[in-house]
């Protein structure tokens with residue numbers, strides 16, 4: 001580490017340029033057919049000098065009017081892939097479209113946060129096209145205000161599926177006769193969240209289900225003469241995308257980045273999904289992505305550093321605390337996201353991490369202790385009040401340095417700037433979820449690090465990831481623990497000892513337990529979190545059940561990971577139920 005600063009900076013910027021060269025295309029926005037005003041706006045007001053590779057490949061296809069499925073790595077600019085062509089085509093309408101004409105484009109997203117994010121980008125994009133009205137509708141918002149906005153007219157509408165269906169059924173003034181585009185952003189997640197039936201009903205009402213496009217069949221009294229174009233976008237392909245493609249796309253074109261990223265201009269990676277001959281019509285009705293992609297090798301950002309923290313259950317909490325502290329000491333200004341499996345677990349860790357004060361000397365008075373986590377701690381999950389959820393989202397967006405504790409509600413699509421590290425404290429389940437979670441960092445060629453916590457009994461999960469081309473290095477835990485100063489001990493004196501007996505671990509565990517004792521509310525949160533965590537663990541599905549086996553859990557150690565000395569009593573029942581369910585077959589995730 002003795003290199004001259006100038007060399008280091010030079011190397012760094014060279015490395016950064018190399019990282020970015022695989023992301024951007026060597027053409028301009030006007031080369032791919034966008035209107036000059038829009039190109040100028042993208043460049044000058046939004047700071048997008050050139051299109052990303054996926055934008056260069058997909059935008060011309062979207063403009064051509066065909067149904068499209070876009071598959072590209074996280075953080076490569078898929079939002080612009082659909083918003084820019086829609087704005088481009090809508091602003092060309094002669095005479096100009098008006099608000100009262102109703103909705104021309106509908107964008108369906110799985111979460112409220114993504115709804116707000118897409119809406120904000122759309123607002124920016126429409127700056128020069130003031131006559132096109134954007135809007136959003138989503139769960140948690142005031143229905144009557146939404147009704148009023150729909151009555152006035154929203155030309156490009158961003159929506160979550162439940163609330164959209166609600167308005168389609170109950171808001172008679174919602175005008176969508178001119179609907180031309182339906183976009184599914186993070187398509188598979190919409191189905192995973194259980195919106196499958198809602199989507200089918202939405203497509204039926206809108207007359208946009210496969211086989212009924214624009215015919216008015218199965219639709220309400222409103223008739224449709226407009227040519228429809230449906231678009232699906234996701235960083236991962238799986239059965240759910242397949243399912244949605246089957247019901248919503250007609251002869252789709254699939255656009256995706258080549259797996260091998262090079263600095264060459266983008267090769268067209270556009271393929272027509274194969275359809276069978278007409279005598280096999282019944283089968284030909286279905287797009288079989290699974291057959292096209294096999295076991296998909298996921299596109300992960302090449303500059304992303306991925307590591308696995310192998311640690312037994314009883315040491316999980318102190319390990320998490322130590323890693324967070326080490327990360328924040330390494331770089332005081334940075335953003336970190338920690339994914340947990342349940343809302344209760346988020347609430348418990350939020351209370352602990354935002355309140356826990358510390359001094360290496362255990363005799364220190366409260367006044368002498370400092371916050372263990374020296375940055376703002378924010379939580380985000382689906383059981384929070386709508387307004388609190390909004391505040392958390394906005395706050396993590398704008399903070400320079402913060403720690404976000406969240407469930408998978410933040411796993412998809414969210415584009416928080418400058419997130420440096422993703423910690424998957426609870427495992428993600430499907431490999432595709434791993435990809436989306438880590439995708440909140442290392443966006444658009446930026447640096448990023450991802451750490452996955454696994455217990456020694458769960459190590460087979462790494463093989464599961466490997467099947468999808470994802471491989472992780474070991475996290476140097478011992479080294480990190482050794483780096484913390486202890487009263488009366490010099491760094492160099494430390495011997496290699498087991499993690500359980502590591503003096504830093506023992507000291508920290510003791511401090512957490514005494515903090516716990518002093519906080520009555522925390523104990524209840526810990527108990528609730530413990531129970532829901534075990535329930536979620538027992539709810540792993542399919543093959544994952546063989547890796548995350550609830551009967552292999554040492555419940556005393558699980559309790560310790562929530563700072564509890566004993567395991568709460570309710571848990572015996574949960575285990576018993578889950579074992580019975582294990583015999584009966586998979587259960588729904590909690």
Ligand SMILES: Nc1ncnc2c1ncn2[C@@H]1O[C@H](COP(=O)(O)OP(=O)(O)OP(=O)(O)O)[C@@H](O)[C@H]1O
Nearest residue numbers: 048050051052074075076077078079235413415444
């Ligand atoms: N051409 C461009 N030039 C520079 N920045 C861009 C360009 N296009 C998009 N971006 C920026 O790239 C970031 C990632 O874009 P976006 O959120 O659309 O990615 P994504 O592919 O949809 O990711 P995910 O799969 O996680 O949803 C955003 O901050 C966006 O503003």
